Amino acid sequence: MKTQPASSRLAWLVLALLTASSAGQADATEGADVFDGSCAECHSVSSSIKNKKGPSLYGVVGRPAGQVPGFDYSDGLKASGLTWTPDKISAYIEHPKAVIPSGKMKFDGLSDPKERSDVIEFLTTAK
Numbered sequence: 001m002k003t004q005p006a007s008s009r010l011a012w013l014v015l016a017l018l019t020a021s022s023a024g025q026a027d028a029t030e031g032a033d034v035f036d037g038s039c040a041e042c043h044s045v046s047s048s049i050k051n052k053k054g055p056s057l058y059g060v061v062g063r064p065a066g067q068v069p070g071f072d073y074s075d076g077l078k079a080s081g082l083t084w085t086p087d088k089i090s091a092y093i094e095h096p097k098a099v100i101p102s103g104k105m106k107f108d109g110l111s112d113p114k115e116r117s118d119v120i121e122f123l124t125t126a127k
């Protein structure tokens with residue numbers, strides 16, 4: 001049996017790795033792009049807590065909803081009793097009104113599950 005040249009085996013390995021990463025793991029670097037494109041207009045993740053149209057998202061993953069000092073949250077969000085686990089954030093950014101009907105995040109939602117998991121991965125690095 002003829003062995004394949006090393007370069008061709010390497011090409012297969014690279015292809016397999018690329019396929020695995022695009023199909024599976026959340027990626028904080030891609031999440032940073034999603035954040036810039038979809039969230040940064042209203043949210044900052046800087047450690048020097050800064051509220052824009054929306055509250056600072058610095059350290060938001062795992063935190064109870066409505067805790068950022070100086071941000072005027074909606075009554076719906078304050079009363080939600082939610083903690084921002086990755087699952088809850090995912091549901092919220094998919095369809096904000098489905099999670100907090102009287103909330104005031106005016107965002108159409110991210111329908112792509114990969115974009116949601118990437119941006120949440122990015123948010124977990126912001127703490």
Ligand code: HEC
Binds near residue numbers: 060075100
């Ligand atoms: C048009 C402005 C706008 C955009 C775009 C937006 N948000 Fe928001 N976001 C808000 C506002 C306003 C609130 C406060 C909602 C309330 O009080 O009901 C909020 C609240 C939140 C909260 C709850 C924070 C807390 O302290 O309880 C999370 C999490 C969040 N947004 C994530 C995101 C993510 C992730 C994106 C991008 C995928 C995004 N938002 C896009 C305006 C926005």
